Amino acid sequence: xxxxxxxxxxxxxxxxxxxxxxxxxxxxxxxxxxxxxxxxxxxxxxxxxxxxxxxxxxxxxxxxxxxxxxxxxxxxxxxxxxxxxxxxxxxxxxxxxxxxxxxxxxxxxxxxxxxxxxxxxxxxxxxxxxxxxxxxxxxxxxxxxxxxxxxxxxxxxxxxxxxxxxxxxxxxxxxxxxxxxxxxxxxxxxxxxxxxxxxxxxxxxxxxxxxxxxxxxxxxxxxxxxxxxxxxxxxxxxxxxxxxxxxxxxxxxxxxxxxxxxxxxxxxxxxxxxxxxxxxxxxxxxxxxxxxxxxxxxxxxxxxxxxxxxxxxxxxxxxxxxxxxxxxxxxxxxxxxxxxxxxxxxxxxxxxxxxxxxxxxxxxxxxxxxxxxxxxxxxxxxxxxxxxxxxxxxxxxxxxxxxxxxxxxxxxxxxxxxx
Ligand SMILES: Cc1cc2nc3c(=O)[nH]c(=O)nc-3n(C[C@H](O)[C@H](O)[C@H](O)COP(=O)(O)OP(=O)(O)OC[C@H]3O[C@@H](n4cnc5c(N)ncnc54)[C@H](O)[C@@H]3O)c2cc1C
Numbered sequence: 001x002x003x004x005x006x007x008x009x010x011x012x013x014x015x016x017x018x019x020x021x022x023x024x025x026x027x028x029x030x031x032x033x034x035x036x037x038x039x040x041x042x043x044x045x046x047x048x049x050x051x052x053x054x055x056x057x058x059x060x061x062x063x064x065x066x067x068x069x070x071x072x073x074x075x076x077x078x079x080x081x082x083x084x085x086x087x088x089x090x091x092x093x094x095x096x097x098x099x100x101x102x103x104x105x106x107x108x109x110x111x112x113x114x115x116x117x118x119x120x121x122x123x124x125x126x127x128x129x130x131x132x133x134x135x136x137x138x139x140x141x142x143x144x145x146x147x148x149x150x151x152x153x154x155x156x157x158x159x160x161x162x163x164x165x166x167x168x169x170x171x172x173x174x175x176x177x178x179x180x181x182x183x184x185x186x187x188x189x190x191x192x193x194x195x196x197x198x199x200x201x202x203x204x205x206x207x208x209x210x211x212x213x214x215x216x217x218x219x220x221x222x223x224x225x226x227x228x229x230x231x232x233x234x235x236x237x238x239x240x241x242x243x244x245x246x247x248x249x250x251x252x253x254x255x256x257x258x259x260x261x262x263x264x265x266x267x268x269x270x271x272x273x274x275x276x277x278x279x280x281x282x283x284x285x286x287x288x289x290x291x292x293x294x295x296x297x298x299x300x301x302x303x304x305x306x307x308x309x310x311x312x313x314x315x316x317x318x319x320x321x322x323x324x325x326x327x328x329x330x331x332x333x334x335x336x337x338x339x340x341x342x343x344x345x346x347x348x349x350x351x352x353x354x355x356x357x358x359x360x361x362x363x364x365x366x367x368x369x370x371x372x373x374x375x376x377x378x379x380x381x382x383x384x385x386x387x388x389x390x391x392x393x394x395x396x397x398x399x400x401x402x403x404x405x406x407x408x409x410x411x412x413x414x415x416x417x418x419x
Contacts, residue, residue, distance in 0.1 A: 005031045005122075007416060008146055008159035010129045013041020014402050015386025015409035016165030017112050018080045022413030023163075024119040031157055032116065033148055036311075037125040039112040041167060041386075043402055044105045046314035047194040049259040050223075050250045051101045053347035054081060054403025076344045076366075077407035084406065087111045095222060095253040102222065102250045102259065105308075126151055129166060132175040134379075142380045143175055161381045161416040165409060168270055169319035169388040177376050178322035181271070183393060189316040190264040190352045193283035195309040197249070197294070197301075200256045204300030222251035224258070230297040240289055243354070247294070257307070262290050266354045270318040279313045316352060316387075316400065323390025325372025332367050332395065341368030342389075342415070343407035347398045369399055374412045381419070385412040 007023040009016045012034030020032040032039075042048045054076055075082050088094040093107025116123055131147035133156065145158040164171035169179050182188035205224060209216050216226030225248045234240045241264075249258035263286040269275040287309060294301045329349075337344070349362040373389040376382040384390065385408055387400040399408070 002156075002158050005029050005157065005159040007031070007161050007163065007413070008033065008157055009163045009165055009385075009413070010146060010171045011041065011164070011166035011386070012036070012039040012112075012123075013165060013167055013386055013405070014043055014112075015167075015405040015412075016041070016163070017116060018406045018409030019163050019165055019385045019413035020121045021080050021115060021119050022410040023417060024116075024121045026414060026417055028417055029122075030120075031122045031124060031159070033124045033127050033129060033146070033157065035126070035128045038109040039116065040105065040108050042314055043103065044109050044112075045312045046310040047105055047196060047259055047308060048261075048314055048402070049102045049105060049194075049252060051085070051103060051402045053345060053398075053401035054407075055346075076346060076403070077410075079407060080410045081403060081406040084111060084115070087115065092253060095251060102252050104253050124148070124150075124157075127155075129171050130154075130174060132162075132171070134175060137380075139378075140380050141175070141177075141378060141382075143382055146171065147174075161383065161419065163383045163385050163412055163416060164321065164376075164388060165385040167315060167318065167387050169321050169384065170271075172321050172376060172382065172384065172388070173271070173319060175379070175382060177378050177382060179319040179388075180322065181319045182317060186269070187353075188268060188270065188318060189397065190266045190354070191268040191270065191279045191283065191313040191315055192261060192265070192352075193263045193280070193287055193310050193313050195260050195287050195291075196252070196257060196307045197260055197291070197304050198254075198257045198307040200258060200304045201300035201302075202251075202256055205298075208299040217246070224249040224251070227298055230293065234293040234297065239293055241286055244290070247290070247298075256304075260287075260290070263287055264352065265313065268313070268315070270315040276313060283313055284309065317393065317396065318388070320388050320393075320396060321376050321384040321390050322378070323373045323384065324375040324377045325370045325390060327370055327373045327389070327391040327395050329364070329392060329394045331370075332364060336365060337368035338370045340371040342371055342374060342411040343369050343399075343404055345369060345399050345404045347401045347404060349394045349397050351394070351397045364398060369404075369408060371411075371415060374408070374415065381416075383412050383416050385409040
């Protein structure tokens with residue numbers, strides 16, 4: 001007889017992992033379906049290592065070099081996310097330096113997977129959601145089963161509640177549910193191929209930063225954002241794409257190892273394979289342009305090497321579901337923290353668009369994400385978790401950060417059990 005799961009979570013990024021953990025820890029028979037053979041989504045597959053958005057007004061002090069040091073004890077949302085951070089720290093997978101936010105992607109895979117296994121979540125890797133079976137009653141649909149392309153062919157998994165944590169709202173799209181994408185023309189934020197650069201001589205970088213503060217953003221020791229003079233020279237020779245104005249590097253827990261968030265591909269449509277392919281090729285070429293300049297021109301990079309690049313281009317934005325609540329910036333001005341919310345967020349609007357100003361961040365203060373943003377308005381049992389909630393794209397650009405999507409996922413995993 002076919003097994004019926006209480007909760008089927010599609011997509012094992014941070015949101016999906018936390019949704020599955022919350023559901024299983026509350027007694028639900030839970031299946032997590034993921035196309036990769038590891039969890040973490042952008043945080044692991046795309047090497048997006050710095051966790052942001054989980055503190056409010058972090059306590060900032062200065063170290064002996066004048067670099068920022070963040071107090072990172074004050075979590076905005078309690079629950080599973082702080083447990084992930086504790087496990088990461090216990091495994092040495094999170095920097096104890098002044099950037100406490102950056103996780104080692106390999107240890108993160110292990111930590112997330114271990115937590116899922118311990119909680120009794122059934123994991124199914126190498127399975128791509130590609131369809132649903134649904135029934136209709138009046139104006140609402142009910143999903144009965146999700147269809148996946150597995151190694152052995154097409155398979156169906158039946159359930160009572162379905163959580164779309166695919167980031168791209170693939171499940172919603174397969175189910176024929178309404179969604180929005182990007183701006184009024186469907187244009188989305190740029191994709192980025194992140195890469196890890198190892199064997200950087202940090203002492204040389206620090207000495208150079210101290211001598212040339214005008215070339216760097218005022219950040220903490222572990223976040224290096226600058227080298228503007230080298231970039232200007234290289235760009236003048238046509239060796240770098242025009243959009244690169246700073247090299248943004250996040251220190252990982254290991255000495256001399258940084259995650260580079262530098263490349264941008266603006267024409268991405270993450271829901272079309274040809275477009276993802278073009279992006280991957282163009283972004284890898286950009287990565288090599290950047291690396292050649294780094295190794296040749298940056299103090300401390302002469303012996304550096306690329307130890308990894310994302311196994312998938314980092315996708316910031318694609319589909320957003322049509323929820324019971326459509327959360328806009330205007331609503332946020334009226335009522336920053338509604339009575340029922342999924343998670344608190346204090347991250348600013350952060351749109352990576354072509355010709356955006358160098359500083360494109362706009363603070364909105366502390367706000368709560370309304371519960372109705374995760375409930376699809378055309379279905380009885382379809383929920384979203386993560387970056388595909390029902391919001392406008394300005395709100396989307398703030399709530400997509402990892403500290404927030406993890407807490408959203410956890411709330412959705414619990415909320416769906418109440419229905
Ligand atoms: C380049 C870049 C830089 C960023 N920088 C930061 C930063 O510095 N700090 C920060 O906090 N946030 C940052 N973000 C945002 C953050 O990484 C993401 O918004 C967040 O990780 C989204 O989590 P998610 O779980 O909602 O989705 P995702 O991480 O996208 O996870 C979706 C999961 O679903 C799986 N999946 C997708 N489709 C299917 C399918 N059809 N079937 C089965 N599985 C499927 C995917 O493999 C993936 O594992 C950045 C994002 C990018 C792209």
